[in-house]
Amino acid sequence: MAKKKVKKEDIALDDPWLRGADVKHEELAAELSFLKTGHDPVAARSIIEYFHERMSNGLSYDKNILHDLMAHVFAGIVAGKSADQAFGLKLVRGGYERPDTIERDVPAAASVMLLMRKKKTWEQAIGETADRFFPDENSERTVERAYAKYREELETCTDEQLRETIGPD
Template identity: 45%
Template sequence: MKKKTGSSDRATQAIDAAVDASIASATKWSGVTREDLEGALMVVMHGQDPVAARNLIEYFHEHVLDPNAPDIDVLLAYIRHAFGRIVEDGKSADVAFGLTPGRGEYEREPHAGRDVAATAYVILLTRNGWTWLDAKGEVANLLFADGKGEGAVDKAYRIYGEALQHAPDPYLLDLLPSGTVLIKRDMST
């Protein structure tokens, strides 16, 4: 005799599937470090990366119920950023949280690495006797075709300059593209 599957059996199967999915998602974010979260937040706040935004949301969805979550300040920074874009800039929630580009914007290749390198190079050049304008032009020539990109170098410096300004030279040199030569200028002669 074939056993009839009742609604309680289906409910049990649904609960088991939900528990399995919950266990799978609980292990998905177990290796995330605070630096990973802060890096993803910087990318979302200063660029268009829906994958990073979605990852932040998934991570915090998983961890927000934990009252001992150590990364709650990163969550609050993310929420403050998004709420500010909604209230002050009139953005939709998807745009504010970085899930979709806003009107007139488009998804761009991630360029945080390039921007950090540009900022580091400008700082190193100015420490070695270059003027701000000359350093900015040199970096734009190195990182952009046809010397176009001084505006991008300006923006990169506005975003990362304060954080890198006091970093030691060896650290900044490690941020440059491989093979980059640091040219010193002695402006006193």
């Protein structure tokens, strides 16, 4: 089956990114900057859709921005990222601070400390904490990292303060 050629006048898309006529070099550069400086899957998707629609419909596109985008993506892939990570569509595992990690990690670290004060071994404290906070995951390494990160701050806490930090069972 032959692919039907889409004419420029047949494109009736509401998004100016996809129409492209209204998109200025500066706007594309700003989207690329968002993509390069952090995880912004909306910016990544916008710029990818812009180039896809423009190219697949035979319309002109900003070759300088495309060059900058591909140089960034290739550098990411060479550095070991997946294509999705290099394009900014997926996060690099462990390469960012999630907002919930403090709320998750501090109580876990407090639990390890309290268990060790109760004469549990390191392995027991890590295992029991992982089972309590992450029952459906193999998360002992997460608990170990949390404890390493917050140990010094929690050492001065009383047992009661640690229990308050841990929260209800």
